[in-house]
Amino acid sequence: MNIFADIRARVIEALETMTEAGTLPHGLSFEAVTVEPPRDPAHGDMATNAAMVLAKPAQKKPRDIAEALATELAADPRIDLAEVAGPGFLNLRLAPSVWRDVLGAVLSEGTAYGRSDLGQGRRVNVEYVSANPTGPLHVGHTRGAVFGDALASLLDYAGHDVTREYYINDGGAQVDVLARSVYLRYLEAHGQEVAFEDGTYPGDYLIGVGQALKDKVGDSYLGQGEEVWLEDVRVFATEAMLDLIRTDLKSLGVEMDVFYSEKSLYGTGRIEAALESLDAKGLIYEGVLEPPKGKVPEDWEPREQTLFRSTQYGDDVDRPVKKSDGAWTYFAPDIAYHYDKVSRGFDELIDIFGADHGGYVKRMKAAVAALSDGDVPLDVKLTQLVKLYKNGEPFKMSKRAGTFVTLSDVVEQVGPDVTRFHMLTRKNDAPLDFDFDKVTEQSKDNPVFYVQYAHARIRSVLRRCEAEGIEEIGPNLSDPAEIAVAKSLAEWPRLVEIAARNHEPHRVAFYLYDLAQAFHALWNRGNDVPGLKFYQEGDPEATAAKIALPRAVAVVISAGLGILGVTPVEEMR
Template identity: 60%
Template sequence: MTIRLRSGTGRALHSTTGLRPALPTLYARFAADLAAILDQLEASGDLPAGIDRRNVAVEPPRDPAHGDLATNAAMVLAKPAGTNPRALAALIAPKLGELGHIASAEVAGPGFINVRLVSDTWRDELATILDSAALYGRSNMGQGQRVNVEYVSANPTGPMHMGHCRGAVVGDALASLLEYAGYEVTREYYINDAGGQVDVLARSAHLRYREALGETVSIPEGLYPGDYLIPVGQALAADYGDRYVAAPEEEWLGLFRTRAVDAMMDMIRADLGLLGIHHDIFSSEAALHAAGKVEAAVDRLRADGLVYEGMLEAPKGETPDDWEPVELSLFRSTQFGDDQDRPVKKSNGSWTYFGGDLAYHAEKAARADQLIDIWGADHAGTVKRIQAAVKALTGGRVPLDVKLVQMVRLLRGGEPVKMSKRSGSFVTLADVVNEVGKDVVRFTMLTRKADAQMDFDFAKVVEASKDNPVFYVQYAHARGRSLHRRAAEAGLALPATPDLALLDEEELALVKLAAQFPRVVEGAAAAHEPHRIAFYLFDLAAAFHALWNRGNDDPSRRFLLADDPARTGARLALSDAIGQIIRNGLAVMGVAAAEEMQ
């Protein structure tokens, strides 16, 4: 599959673009109409004043045959109003039917209200999509709230691998989605440079340093064997000669650790750049400890009576022979929903990893209204304790949502992919991006919910078929873009202003699906689930392809009609609007739209 992309598209959507939200969505406008009617009923005494309306919803009906919109207003408000849902719905529906843009409002089932809009409403919405262009779908629901999204945060011990890739894409797409929905987003990476793994990295770099000076070395088990440390050793040899070849470890460990971590972070930034991912902040765990932030955070909790000296319970089940109770500094995480209190300091006086993580989240919470962490599924056991710590440190003011991301299994034609020689133990992200491209990787990572297992088959993700969502959505956009080229080649004299009245109900059904995009954006942003954008784009592409394919059986249904430039103009406007929605959705995902496919 060869894809020619639009110039300058597919980049992350940062709030600094200066774009502003579009006009209220069709669903928001109907919700305002409904609210005005409920106000009227309150004024007339048919509905008690002050009833909580927060659970009143406006959405598409599950079955399009039932109408264009549906509301549960009567179902939600009947009980507090002291009436039954159908009786309340019978008061609301006639008032909705009086509005000029509503063709009918009918009470259904136990009290739902199904609404049909006049056809011109959808033609107006099509014009709105075209006029709003890149702004269509943007929302102000975030109201500028500050959201910190921390993602990737891989140990700085080597290049990025595909185990990191999915979380990186999910986190970056979520950040873009939240920006699109009106939040002020900070993208953050936490560098785990204070643990024992960076000492192992430094020792591995020392071996490569000696190798660069001519020594023949073998990498013992427990050190990092990847070739990526060869340039690090060469740089150290160039800078220090043989000064540290025979020097005791305490003389070079700190220096080599710093140099190796810096080199690894340069590599990680470059790898992430291949995916179009760029963080705003890189926070160092080592710097956090050096600045006394851990002690300060624990002291705050101790002052509130939330850290105490105590002993953990014995492990459940058979007690190990070497287990003995030890007094530790414990955080009262059970007061905040955890299943046991957690140690913040080890018996040797050093801080636990949880202690450092607690302090780091305190730092983030001081500069955000919401925190979101993207973690691998293997970290599921630590979610409750960190959420408990954030509740304690912020008094519940700053919520923390942790999104767990399952691993990706790499396949080639159904067979597991062999490991990379460069890494020593895994397939690098760079290898994958260089083979199939940034956009294919990013889109594919969002074709399933983050907490569901995923297979990434190199053959399938570039397959030109309906079964490949990447191809199917890109093909829909490329098909639409081809129409203008073909119209020009055919010498069609298209009207300057398309007559949208020429679009029939079958064509307007596609507009109805396109008009759901702003609602999908807000729902995805509220749930912190960027994969919903990918799912929606696939459905929109499928509907567009279905309409396109009608022309194969009935030539009068084709988008281009040589003998009817007026109808062609209307259908091209429809195609342009669908293409705009696809571009907007792909941009949220960080994916460029295809101009043509060969």
């Protein structure tokens, strides 16, 4: 049940009736007609912009359309009042029976309440994390992992066929640096003193990898040049890092469907095939780029390169895919990777990058538009930085990692549920402060506690009722605080579709906080008005009529937390 969609359907039906009656001209599009909560709740339960958006194409005054529409809607038993406001907005007040029906729908549908067929089974690839396999995931990857995983779950909940994918950046020189770093730990495992220089990775996490390499090959690499061991150690080290990354992700509750290797694109003809596809469309050429902004002529050496005409698809400049020496640029394998995604039949692609990849967005969108002839949209989401604090002070770097705070550092401090929820308390492109003390404090100012506390309170009441054999019966909603909670539940299906359509899982976290706030307000009101308590001492029948509402709240909180990847708690300790 989606009461907003149901009432919108009734509005469209009324507009069609008005068209047949000659009140509106034929041929109008009703696509822009919306039904949503009014900005001011005092104006009603819902508002429609129908008269405002139809006035110009209908060549009528919006207020005239609104008044005729109000007359049509007045016959609907679900609508108590249809009132024209201002120049032509139409505010609707719904009958009390509507809110009882919402509770009935929640309880009968369970966690399926709010699920949508918005996606209609469209295949969506969500690529996220995709860190270089050179060490453990850091806190920036944590935010991307949480955001990507919650977005994938949200899209699945809204009817999409979702694939979670990790792109392994194992094709560049950084993996050679990793291999050399592991080799130093290998020498160390043999008792030799080593020095980490030339950008090698000094983190303690490679100590065990060096020992494992020693256990595997013994002393066969001692005293040998890179031509003997580099490729083998590269493969060994990459697999070890991927095992570490998978473990880190699992600790956060993230499991990928696909791990795709960048290295698999090299020497297999896949890069060439992708570029040939673009070349066949006249989009690859040999040329010389203008100097980058801020460069004076003496700092710039013009070189002929192989370029992609990305400006034809909205980019600022054309982009090189092959250097003057014949080597691929970093962009070339990324084009090939997205060509592979398009070839796998996805209807939509979503890439989640860190904020430092902002300059990459236009070129990647241009490439996908060119490769798919505009049929496959690519949405790139950037996750901003996370600032860590403890006791009001910046959180120190991890000795184990050497240079950064790791995902496992964060999860070990506060657990996966707190980590995931708090990472979604801001929109992905807004900076996020993560204070280890504040995210675990038990107060209204801590969203994860506030939502979990609502669920725990409900479970405490329901356990008591279950022990006494009390089962809910048709709810009796009389107090404004009870109706406010029911109205909040009614918004859940609409919220899911808005969040899914805009790729904004943080909206789910915001909604859950608002629902918890409405619930706690009702709970606290019961302290002043005993008749509003969910458990009515000595009156099982009255209790049975009260517990439908909290049970419905628990259902929606569980569904929402499930999208965020957070486990609802049964009791607070």
